[in-house]
Amino acid sequence: MNSSAYCIGIDIGGTYTKLGIVDSGGGIIEHFQIPTSAYKRHTDFILEVQRILTPFIDKFGKSNCLGIGVGAPNAHYYTGNIEYPVNLNWKGIIPFGNDLEQVMQLPVKITNDANAAAMGEHKLGAAQPFAHSIVITLGTGVGAGIIIQNELLLGKDGLAGELGHTIVLPGGRYHPGSGLSGTLEAYCSAPGVVRTALEKLEQVGYTSLLSQWGTDEITSKHISECAQQGDKLCLDVFEETGGLLGMAMANFAHFSSPEAFIFFGGLSGAGNLLLNPARKSMEAHLLEVYKNKIQVLPGALPESDAAILGAAALVMV
């Protein structure tokens, strides 16, 4: 793209939406944030996006704007719809891409939020060296973007890569958002880790630094911090969570034979507390022929940047 051209990247999350104006060099020149959950209707949300962006589009020139790329949960690349999102207020099939295009009068492309972030890591982050990788977000939810031969795996309808909703423990913990039980997201998301810790706090024989907080206050960050201080309960939480994550990773590896797994999102801040047991468990659940080949790495971009850049990349030419 020419030097005055620019794109807009939007990363829609359950709690916050992040917007960025991305220049021709892949730099984010303006950054904004909107509280997604404050908007009961996606149409009001789109009007807020318009209100924020319009002054900058006027400033940088509408004709220089290549378009808007959007990453959103359950976003449908081919239709532009967001369909039955699990972690958003908006329900059913939402014609988000078309409505945004109509209001903004700019080309819009849309994909899964996790796919967008994976493309960011693939183009500019830790997944760059690999033609085949799986980028997993561990945050409020567990999302994934699967890169095969340097391309995003979209599947029939652009909905591939919903790895957070694969079953890791049949008959296990119920996940209300998806209506499924025993999913990866039920255990390996930030709320999943908190729930595992709360379950352990109720077990006999455990004492924990976590007891300094009320059960409503405990976050995954507290659990990481206490584990770093050697708290047995919190270390056990990461050992178990990493064990399940690693088993799921082995299953995914048997599917697409990737060179690397890249992790980002809030929970991945726990770093090796989580990734070491995950590596160990993955290796234990791999066929001989896959062992000791697959790298497990933290993402290299700040989470919001990866998603914004990946989304913007959808409309870059």
Added chain:
Amino acid sequence: MNSSAYCIGIDIGGTYTKLGIVDSGGGIIEHFQIPTSAYKRHTDFILEVQRILTPFIDKFGKSNCLGIGVGAPNAHYYTGNIEYPVNLNWKGIIPFGNDLEQVMQLPVKITNDANAAAMGEHKLGAAQPFAHSIVITLGTGVGAGIIIQNELLLGKDGLAGELGHTIVLPGGRYHPGSGLSGTLEAYCSAPGVVRTALEKLEQVGYTSLLSQWGTDEITSKHISECAQQGDKLCLDVFEETGGLLGMAMANFAHFSSPEAFIFFGGLSGAGNLLLNPARKSMEAHLLEVYKNKIQVLPGALPESDAAILGAAALVMV
């Protein structure tokens, strides 16, 4: 390819190897079979292949032969090696492609046996209408070939699609060949189904038509036949097996968002006895957005033909 051109397709299975000479129209003009397990060394096996094929290569003309395509367990597309095959006598890393090429003096291409069969179903069978499908073999083992945008998913090293070795029941039944526990293959292969039936025969309160055979004699075919006669134990075996299979299919669907699953191999002869509970379980384990979209179909080609044609397709131009 011109009308006198031909290819050779070889499908190496744990028990038998099937060879076919395939004409320019995709017809199999000559068919052979070798007992794979009778050959302790792959080099002796290759000499037997040479002995069988040479008269026909002489007859049809060596210069008309485009090459040999091979489907074999754990075959490595890029190196031509068979690596640590689970169900073969040959152990470690076997330079099968190179050795066969040397002996036959013809171009050789090699892939996973399940991948070869999937390509056969994709090019000429039940998977033809779908750009995105997953073809699963249910036989001595459980193999798969994953078709994405009309291409075989190979992964970094050509080893993608080992879906039989994904874990469906953590801590479940041990599978000696793979060294893994609770895998799809441990339950949904022909030997897995037999083992499930034997376990049920030992449970109190079951009587079954299977009791007419010794425990060493029972095959998955007996179990199908008794289930068709309404035998409660055998119906329960398929209900449970289909339940696990369907859950695994939902996991795979969340990965690549296919339009269809196609089943073939010995156990798929049980037809809807197995596929009905599998469909039901798959739907129950899918996210809303995937429900009622994915077809579950039996393969359309005789198993050995699919594998031979798919293998031959590797060297067709």
